[in-house]
Amino acid sequence: MKKIWLLAASALALAACSEEASGEGETFPTEPIEIVAPASPGGGWDLTARSLQKVLEDNELVEEDITVTNKPGGGGEVGWQYLSEQDAHTLAVNSSLLITNNLLGTSELTYEDFTPLATLATEWQSVAVPADSEIDDVEELMQKIKDDPSAVKIGVGPALGNDDHLSFVQAAREFGVDPKKLNFLVYEGGGDVLTALLGGHVDAVTTSLSEVKDQHLAGDVKIIAISSPERLPDIEDVPTYVEQGIPVEFPHWRGVMGPPDMTEEEIAYWDEKIGALVETEQWAKLLENNDWDSFYKDSAETAEFFAEQTELYEGLVEDSGLGQ
Amino acid sequence: MKIIKMGMPVFLVVLSIVFLLGTYNLPKAKLGNPDAPLYFPMGVSVLLLVFSVIYLFQELRRAHEDNEQIREMLSGRTPLLIGATIALGIGYALIFETVGFLFSTILFLGALLFIVNGRRKWITNIIVTITFSFVSWYAFSELLGVSLP
Amino acid sequence: MDAFLEGLLTSLQPINIFWIIVGGFLGTIVGMLPGLGPATAVAVLIPVTFGMDATSALILMAAIYYGAMYGGSRSSILLNTPGDGSAIAATFDGYPMAQRGLAGQAMALSAVASFIxxxxxxxxxxxxxxxxxxxxxxxxxxEYFLLMLLTLSAIISLSVGRMVKGLIAMSLGLLLSTIGIDTQTGVYRFTFGIPHLSEGLDFLIVIIGIYAVGEVLFNYLNIDEEKKEKKKVGKIWFTKDQWKRSKWPILRSGPLGFIIGVLPGAGGSIASMLSYTTEKQISRKPDEFGKGAPEGLAAPESANNAASVGALIPLLTMGIPGSGTTAVMLGALIMLGIRPGPLLFENDPGMVWTLINSMFIGNIALIIINILLVGLLVKILDTPAKVLYPIIVMLAFIGTYTLGYSTIDFFFLLIFGYFGLLLKILDFPIAPLILAIIVGGDMEQNFRMSLAASNGGFGIFFGSTIAVVLVVLTVLSLFYPLIIKSFKKLRGAGPAAD
Incomplete structure (x- = not known):
């Protein structure tokens, strides 16, 4: 099998340095590092992988070459399947799909088939209504749904079972609405949910904050709740779910993991490197560009976090009516 | 010839029945109307069935008419070329990931050229095979960043 | 106005002109290859744009995007193998022109139509x-449902004379589009236990299978005869008469394509097909469509290029990506710290105006590139068919692999290749099948969403002016040929397009 390296322009300069250094000893890593983005270029996973690559290289945290490979397909399945057959020099980006794919029956893989290395960043979920909507807070919305679930059209996309969908399911459940009765209109395309909201074709949407933040600032839509623990800068007028009496804190996280059976030395290496990465200014800048919040957890914390998340998602998938 | 002329409508009728039966066995939706995912495929397979039956009768009436292109498809070395292209394609699919892009492409393109272009032009065949395999490998994997096996 | 001039100056900076040319050239090449479209080309450049100034990055990506629109029809005209959905309409008359020895004229005409x-x-x-x-x-x-219905019925109306076959092709396409997870309910449909099918059948595989592989198999029928007659390439520039016939279709199709392009999700396929059928229906010589009518090539070419520019509007004004390519562009821009959306024009007007000016310059650069390339590309036709066909088949396989990184798709490619051969031999129109696969999924989902929104009432399909207009157009498109037909007396079998 031929390994093919994607040559990022920035990598060229570093290639020379790393060659000098690679003779030093037997310590991990001894080969170039490959970061798998289990999606096409341009999406969230791809951006995460390329941000990792860029920050690790620009700050000279890792001496070996780093390449990003795109292995799209099956909601991460193709790339993760590939990772499970590699050695410790390959990493892959992940998100909650790692957990939900299995619960939704689209994958045999679970997080236990890999070595969690870190949770990196998160976006927050939001609920938004049209600017001229008479609904002003999430409690009003939920009450309306409770009175007549079919009367409130909720836009979501691109597929049921994602965080946009399940975060709203959790909120509805906490409010005492049967999530199976929610009237979701599922929009397949990337921005279709937002179009539907701006055009008044739905009564509310549940989506990641970044999708609607600028529209909110421009006064085109009204965000009525965010899933973060506290209010966020830039949009301090938007209350959290918790403030409004609905105990929901819902991160839409991204992280990075390695193949199964990594040694303690290898895990420690990445804990150190990624720990340093999240402290860099460049990383902070990238987070800001993407509207992500830092959500760093080291390998041990991430393993624990995955266990908690699996339990949460099991319940949500079941309650949403998508359970197998 | 009749097999192909009649085969298509029969195939379409069978296909629409398979899909129609398939719609009855689709899982029920657990959200909203449990039958919602069925209606569209069911309606479309009924449409396909109706049109295919009309087509079948049209063809039955014209069963004896000659179709020059079918005759061409079955004569000379055309069947061999079609069969070989498909067979090589299947072989290519089977070895592509195990032996890697370059080697399998050289085999596939080379074999196809030898069959289509003839053995006598072996020099052209080999040159084209080697250049195109390497150029496409380089273009796709290096320039376009597609990860090939 | 100041902002406009400032943008013009920025886009005329040597570095930005350089990027326009690089992007336009790269896009043209990528657009010609089966399966590879602008989305892939833009995606590949993301790592490169990392180090670039945001304005240059946006200019480069936009140049690739419309470069691919220019390039997409080259292979349609020369080989009858369109690279993606929006280039299909170019095969209807472009390929017949090439077969009549007018390949050079066809390509020049299509470049000029795209430019305008x-x-x-x-x-x-x-x-x-x-x-x-x-x-x-x-x-x-x-409204989306009705727009797609209109496009389908317009395409079906092209099958006059073989209506049953057209309807079969359409129903088959719609049926194939239901394969995969049902978006509204998450139910699996017709995946036959193949996990790879859960996301549905990629319509590009069907296009590459039927057009590229199927076309090669079909050409095997005459492969040993073709050698003797040397194919003529013809003049590089189109004739006055061709221009006269194409002028108005180009000018009509531009605005039509532009407006359809603005609708998120509609895109180049619908724009080019609708402009083609419109021109055919209002033409005084509808019988020549499908047999190499220059206006039948020029109209969809003008429309799909206009649509690609239109698709940038929702991206830049609302942050809504209207197509796969613009979605990738959105991702890349976010990386660079720009979030296209309602605030972009306020916060960064300079960049927007630079982009707009770069479109003018880009189109000028592209028409030059493409006319220079005509001479080179017609050489493809000089390649002996027996060498060319294996190469096309190989490119079809690689193109397919880049779509899903799975060799399972190779089998679908072969199935559709062989099926495409049979369809061609049995004289089935192919456009309804392809179009139905492209729009079928969205059509069903939009239909069901409409009913969910109206609680089951069908009144929603007449609920707005736009909806009523679309319904009227759909009815017209179906019966217009009949009306015309009853006007003029029956004139033998109708013309065909596939």
Whole structure:
């Protein structure tokens, strides 16, 4: 099998340095590092992988070459399947799909088939209504749904079972609405949910904050709740779910993991490197560009976090009516 | 010839029945109307069935008419070329990931050229095979960043 | 006005001109290859744009995007193998022109049509970006459903003389489009236990299978005869008469394509097909369509290029990506710290105006590139068919692999290749099948969303002016040929397009 390296322009300069250094000893890593983005270029996973690559290289945290490979397909399945057959020099980006794919029956893989290395960043979920909507807070919305679930059209996309969908399911459940009765209109395309909201074709949407933040600032839509623990800068007028009496804190996280059976030395290496990465200014800048919040957890914390998340998602998938 | 002329409508009728039966066995939706995912495929397979039956009768009436292109498809070395292209394609699919892009492409393109272009032009065949395999490998994997096996 | 001039100066900076040319050239090449489209090309450049100034990055990506629109039809004209959905309409008359020895003229005409379409759309962008984006918002599920219905019925109306076969092709396409997870309910349909099918059948595989592989198999029928007659390439520039016939179709199709392009999700396939059928229906010589009518090539070419410019409007004014390519562009821009959306024009007007000006310059660069390439590309036709066909088949396989990184798709490619051969031999129209696969999924989902929104009432399909207009157009498109037919007396079998 031929390994093919994607040559990022920035990598060229570093290639020379790393060659000098690679003779030093037997310590991990001894080969170039490959970061798998289990999606096409341009999406969230791809951006995460390329941000990792860029920050690790620009700050000279890792001496070996780093390449990003795109292995799209099956909601991460193709790339993760590939990772499970590699050695410790390959990493892959992940998100909650790692957990939900299995619960939704689209994958045999679970997080236990890999070595969690870190949770990196998160976006927050939001609920938004049209600017001229008479609904002003999430409690009003939920009450309306409770009175007549079919009367409130909720836009979501691109597929049921994602965080946009399940975060709203959790909120509805906490409010005492049967999530199976929610009237979701599922929009397949990337921005279709937002179009539907701006055009008044739905009564509310549940989506990641970044999708609607600028529209909110421009006064085109009204965000009525965010899933973060506290209010966020830039949009301090938007209350959290918790403030409004609905105990929901819902991160839409991204992280990075390695193949199964990594040694303690290898895990420690990445804990150190990624720990340093999240402290860099460049990383902070990238987070800001993407509207992500830092959500760093080291390998041990991430393993624990995955266990908690699996339990949460099991319940949500079941309650949403998508359970197998 | 009749097999192909009649085969298509029969195939379409069978296909629409398979899909129609398939719609009855689709899982029920657990959200909203449990039958919602069925209606569209069911309606479309009924449409396909109706049109295919009309087509079948049209063809039955014209069963004896000659179709020059079918005759061409079955004569000379055309069947061999079609069969070989498909067979090589299947072989290519089977070895592509195990032996890697370059080697399998050289085999596939080379074999196809030898069959289509003839053995006598072996020099052209080999040159084209080697250049195109390497150029496409380089273009796709290096320039376009597609990860090939 | 100041902002406009400032943008013009920025886009005329040597570095930006350089990027326009690089992007346009790269896009043209990528657009010609089966399966590879602008989305892939833009995606590949993301790592490169990392180190670039944001304005240059946006210019480069936009140049690739419309470069691919120019390039997409080259292979349609020369080989009858379109690279993606929006290049299909170029095969209807472009390939017959090439077969009659007019390949050079066809390519020059298509480049000029694309150029004019692009310029019309860019002017439209400047004048109408804001009102059009609010017009696009009026399209709810019901309107989208009706737009797709209109396109399908327009395409079906082309099958006059072999209506049953056209309807079969359409129903088959619609049926194939239901494969995969049902978006509204998460139910699996017709995946036959193959996990790879859960995301549905990629319509590009069907296009590559039927057009590229199927076309090669079909050409095997005459492979040993073809050698003797040397194919003529003809003049490089089109004739006065061809221009006279194409002028108005180009000018009509530009605005049509532009408006359809603005609607998120509609895109180049619908724009080019609708402009083709419109031109055929209002033409005084509809019988020549499908047999190499220059206006039948020029109209869809103008429309799809205009649509690609239109698709940038929702992206830049609302942050809504209207197509796969613009979605990738959105991702790349976010990386660079720009979030396209309602605030972009306020916060960064310089960049927007630079982009708009780069479209003018880009279209000029592209028409030059493409006309220079005509001479080179017609050489493809000089390649002996027996060498060319294996190469096309190989490119079809690689193109397919880049779509899903799975060799399972190779089997689908072969199935559709062989099926495409049979369809061609048995004289089935192919466009309804392909179009049905492209729009079928969205059509069903939009239909069901409309009913969910209206609680089951069908009144929603007549609920807005746009909806009523679309219904009327659909009915017209179906019966117009009949009306015309009863006007003029029956004149033998109708013309065909596939």
């Amino acid at each position: 379409g692009g310029i019309i759309a860019t002017i439209g962008f400047i004048a109408l970006a804001a009102p059009l984006s609010s017009f696009a918002l009026k399209f709810g599920p019901a």
